[in-house]
Amino acid sequence: MNYHLTLGTGGIMKDILDQMEEHIAAIRNLQRNFDFHSKILEKLMISLTNWHLETQQGNDTDEILYSDKKE
Numbered sequence: 001m002n003y004h005l006t007l008g009t010g011g012i013m014k015d016i017l018d019q020m021e022e023h024i025a026a027i028r029n030l031q032r033n034f035d036f037h038s039k040i041l042e043k044l045m046i047s048l049t050n051w052h053l054e055t056q057q058g059n060d061t062d063e064i065l066y067s068d069k070k071e
Helices: 002-070
Strands: none
Touching: none
């Protein structure tokens, strides 16, 4: 009787371990996706900052040219 119980418990333990492995794989996949999208977001933020700086410089030049025309 104990032998069957042990086999049953071993089967349950194997199922639990299999589920844990699946969850660990899913967590690793989420981490890879997070890392990938974080890098893309970082590149976009750098591009946006550069664009903003270029736009600000262009606006400053336009303001100088406009004020020169007024004088």
